[in-house]
Amino acid sequence: MFYVIGGITVSIIAFVFTIKFLCELAARVVSFLQNEDPGRRGDRSIYDYVRGNYLDPRSCKVSWDWKEPQEVGQTMSFRVQLFYKNGQPFPARRPVGLRVNITHxxxxxxxxxxxxxxxxxxxxxxxxxxxxxxAGRYEVAVKLGGLNxxxxxxxxxxxPGMVVPSKTKIAYHFSTLVLTYGLQHxxxxxxxxEYGNPTSNSVSLVDEANYSVHIHPLGSVEEDSSEDYYxxxxxCIKQQCHVLLRLxxxxxxxxxxxxTYRDQSLSNGEFDIIVLSENEKSCVEKNVSTPGxxxxxxxxLYSTGNYSGSPWQLPASSLLTPQRRPSVGDEEDEHDSPVEGQLEKVKKPKKVYCYISPKQLSxxxxxxxxxPWRLFTFRVCPGTKFTYHGPDPNHKYLTLVVDxxxxxPVELSCKDRNIMAILTSCCLRDV
Incomplete structure (x- = not known):
């Protein structure tokens, strides 16, 4: 009785494996007849499919040559191992139609x-x-013959990679920062x-101590910087990819x-600072808030046009005759000065008056x-630049160059130069 039961069990198992083999064989034959492109079939026959002697994308494996996470900018690599359906290695030297698409x-x-x-x-x-x-999340699609x-x-x-000072910048760029004495900004x-990626996810951002500020009075060298001034x-706010510097x-x-970051200047990290008292600030706000x-x-007035760094150059023909400067004002009681075309430095400082309106600086x-004689008129627009320098030799007032x-360019020395420059800057913001 025991032998009979054992024989029946073995027969059932053999029958199941036979049915499974026949089903797999039928599936391979159908796949060969319906899905295989005759142009790519080559020497393969139905017998190769029966034996599993063909490249099967689902049997191939991918191995990665790095461990996550990795920073951008490095050459990464991975390997695709090719196998036959029966598990034997498939020679990579044969054309396999491998396609790799990597997409951000x-x-x-x-x-x-x-x-x-x-x-x-x-x-x-x-x-x-x-x-x-x-930086970010990438999709890596590996296909063989159109199949994954x-x-x-x-x-x-x-x-993202390490912080690069030449790519790091201050948000809301400005050339002149106006502060109030004793108040935090x-x-x-x-x-x-290096590639402009925010460094919020990088371990290199845990180095706020590497950011530093150097401040020195205009007219002095940077070595005179003292923390007594500021x-x-x-x-750090990692979620927003920002570093906040309170000054x-x-x-x-x-x-x-x-x-600076690690003693290297940021891309727009150099600028001027004008510090006002509460009274000066109130005066500025009052004048700016009053239209018309x-x-x-x-x-x-010290000099005109003697700045090698300026892109402006006077044509040779204009050196022989006086030039009339463009004017935006409509005042009828004003005349153009006969010395407007001269470029040589004024021998003696000339006392002038600077008029600021929402449209122009005269x-x-x-x-x-x-x-009144109008010497210069500058339009109040973002193209007009204000450069600050040290004290003048005669009156010891800090100078301002308008270009x-x-x-x-015009070099002016004014006791109220700070307020004048701030008012003009405020007008520029309103244009």
Missing amino acids: IELALDIPVTQEVVQEPESNVVKVTFTVRK VAYSPYYKIFQ TLQIEPRD STAVS TLKKKGCFRARI ISIYFEAY VKEFYLKII DGIQP
């Missing part, structure tokens, strides 16, 4: 790849190399790596500031104290 998911950016067959006897490995420069290999597509994450720094505090000036005046009123200040001179790129 958020930016829909395709990454070029390079394929290389590993030079080993009977090698079944294809090495794929690529380089990404944008096992577990494809894959998803890989690349983090916050600057927002956007750290970037105090700073640096904090407090302890002295009134005009200063030159430079923000032209404000004037006394100043001294420099005028009065003859006999009652006849619109069309006329020769």
Whole structure:
């Protein structure tokens, strides 16, 4: 009885395996007849399909040559191992129709790849190399003959690299920062790596101590920088990819500031700072908030056009005859000065008056104290630049150079130069 039961059990098992084999054989034959492209079939026959002697994408494997996470900018590689359906290695030297697509998911950016067959006897490995420069999540699709290999597509994450000072910048760029004495001001720094990626996910951002500020009075060298003038505090907000630098000036005046990362300047880290008292600030706000009123200040005109760094150059023909400067004003009681075309430095500082309106900045001179002569007129627009320098040799007032790129630059020395420059800057913001 025992032998009878054992024989029946063995027969059932053999029958099941036979049915399974026949079903798999039928599936391979149907796949061969319906899905295989005759142009790519080559020497393969139905007998190869019966034996499993053909390249099967689902039997291939992918191995990665790195461990996550990795930073951008490095050459990465992975290997595709090719196998027959029966599990035997498939020679990679034969054409297999391998296609690799690497795409940045958020930016829909395709990454070029390079394929290389590993030079080993009977090698079944294809090495794929690529380089990404944008941080984020990537989709890696590996296909053979239009079919995905096992577990494809894959998803890989690349983090931003180290902070690069030349790419890091201060948000909301400005050339002149106006502060109030004793009040704290916050600057927002956007750290970037070599390829412009925010460094919020990089371990290199845990180094707020590497950010530093150097501030010195205008007219002095940077070595004269002293922390008695200011105090700073640096904090990091990783979620927003920002570094906050809180700055407090302890002295009134005009200063030159430079923000560095590991002793290297940021891309827009150099700027001027004007520190006002509460009374000066109130005066500025009052004048700016009153529309339609032209404000004037006394100043001294020192020179015009003697700046090698200026892109403006006077044509040779204009040196022989006086030139009339463009004017925006419509005042009928004003006349153009006959010395406007001269470029030589004024031998003696000339007392002038600077008029600021929402549309223009005018420099005028009065003859006999009652006849106005317009010397210069600058349009109030973003193209007009204001450059600050140290004290003048005669009156010891800090100087201001105004340059619109069309006329020769004008150097002015004014006791109220700070307020004049701030008012003009405020007008520029309203244009």
